[in-house]
Amino acid sequence: MxxxxxxxxxxxxxxxxxxxxGVTPSAEHSPISLGIGEPRHATPQFIKDALAEGLAGLAxxxxxxxxxxxxxxxxxxxxxxxxVVVDPATQxxxxxxSREALFAFAQTVVDASRPGATVVCPNPFYxxxxxxxxxxxxxxxxxxxxxxxxxxxxxxxxxEDVWQRTQLLFTCSPGxxxxxxxxxxxxxxxxxxxxxxxxxxASDECYSEIYFRDEPPLGGLEAAHRLGRTDYRNxxxxxxxxxxxxxxxxRSGFVAGDAALxxxxxxxxxxxxxxxxxxxxxxxxxxxxxxxxxxxxxxLYRRKFAQVTPMLAQVMQVGLPxxxxxxxxxxxxxxxxxxxxxxxxxxxxxxxxxxxxSYLARDVNGANPGAQRVRMALVAEAEECxxxxxxxxxxxxxxx
Numbered sequence: 001m002x003x004x005x006x007x008x009x010x011x012x013x014x015x016x017x018x019x020x021x022g023v024t025p026s027a028e029h030s031p032i033s034l035g036i037g038e039p040r041h042a043t044p045q046f047i048k049d050a051l052a053e054g055l056a057g058l059a060x061x062x063x064x065x066x067x068x069x070x071x072x073x074x075x076x077x078x079x080x081x082x083x084v085v086v087d088p089a090t091q092x093x094x095x096x097x098s099r100e101a102l103f104a105f106a107q108t109v110v111d112a113s114r115p116g117a118t119v120v121c122p123n124p125f126y127x128x129x130x131x132x133x134x135x136x137x138x139x140x141x142x143x144x145x146x147x148x149x150x151x152x153x154x155x156x157x158x159x160e161d162v163w164q165r166t167q168l169l170f171t172c173s174p175g176x177x178x179x180x181x182x183x184x185x186x187x188x189x190x191x192x193x194x195x196x197x198x199x200x201x202a203s204d205e206c207y208s209e210i211y212f213r214d215e216p217p218l219g220g221l222e223a224a225h226r227l228g229r230t231d232y233r234n235x236x237x238x239x240x241x242x243x244x245x246x247x248x249x250x251r252s253g254f255v256a257g258d259a260a261l262x263x264x265x266x267x268x269x270x271x272x273x274x275x276x277x278x279x280x281x282x283x284x285x286x287x288x289x290x291x292x293x294x295x296x297x298x299x300l301y302r303r304k305f306a307q308v309t310p311m312l313a314q315v316m317q318v319g320l321p322x323x324x325x326x327x328x329x330x331x332x333x334x335x336x337x338x339x340x341x342x343x344x345x346x347x348x349x350x351x352x353x354x355x356x357x358s359y360l361a362r363d364v365n366g367a368n369p370g371a372q373r374v375r376m377a378l379v380a381e382a383e384e385c386x387x388x389x390x391x392x393x394x395x396x397x398x399x400x
Contacts, residue, residue: 037375047286051282068089070284101253105255105265107132110168124361125172174323210298221235232256243325311393325378339372
């Protein structure tokens with residue numbers, strides 16, 4: 001067996017299952033889960049229709065590069081959404097969801113034969129970054145987010161000797177779990193560091209279409225374009241239809257950016273056997289070419305967050321995020337509970353599931369930046385999310 005497998009830590013939801021072992025949730029309350037970030041709004045019918053109409057393609061092997069029509073649809077969306085131009089032939093590659101692609105990209109980029117190979121990622125973070133790093137034979141370095149700066153990542157905390165060994169940097173904007181969006185100044189800093197030390201940036205942007213303010217979140221390629229980096233050197237953006245179009249089961253997204261990176265990634269994926277099926281490609285073309293359903297989806301989230309956030313803010317330190325569908329709330333100090341104790345007691349008393357923030361981060365220098373926070377995914381229907389919020393308010397008020 002690959003000895004690197006032993007380095008992998010249990011996934012947050014496995015840890016949550018272990019935490020809840022032996023718990024008997026309140027039978028007086030119907031179960032409500034805010035734990036898993038799985039979109040639960042209805043999939044648009046036109047996407048289902050396109051998927052069905054594409055079934056004739058099952059008789060043929062798909063190309064890893066994807067159909068030209070799909071790559072053109074992806075490039076067209078990038079231009080409409082971010083105002084950037086990418087070549088569909090050389091700078092766009094369809095992938096089976098951003099999760100799969102983020103993992104595979106690390107295997108493409110990291111050269112484990114170089115001493116001290118390092119990958120930098122935010123802390124808290126999406127655990128795929130860590131797993132991809134470890135299985136590529138590199139060492140992760142965790143850069144903490146700063147609550148005092150709207151959970152912006154403290155890239156200045158990374159020592160110069162770590163940057164010198166860094167081969168890959170994972171960014172996540174809008175962030176999971178914090179919802180923070182990186183401004184242009186932050187991108188400018190990272191591009192300068194990339195130029196100085198030669199590392200590649202993988203920009204995870206899967207939450208980009210769920211936002212709460214008039215201006216949509218800045219994308220990595222958009223930031224590069226504004227700063228005159230029109231070749232997108234050492235930068236690849238990862239996006240997905242899962243959250244944008246409510247199709248997590250479709251497993252469809254794409255990457256775009258530096259043509260040299262796309263070429264290398266295509267080579268890896270050709271051997272990896274990651275071609276997207278023809279029916280999925282047909283559904284993806286339809287989804288990327290339509291914005292009406294995205295606007296309607298975003299409106300649903302905006303209404304939920306407008307209703308739920310003020311309720312929880314009565315008893316917790318929590319605010320409207322920049323984007324994404326998570327609330328990143330602090331467990332009240334007056335409760336005298338850890339985030340794990342909070343999650344366990346809430347399930348027991350009110351049958352509501354939340355994810356402890358410490359499960360989404362790593363201890364660095366004796367501190368876990370996710371500790372004393374919980375992540376709540378407002379993915380269910382509005383009525384269910386409101387009911388969960390009312391129970392959480394009652395739970396906290398009953399114990400203070």
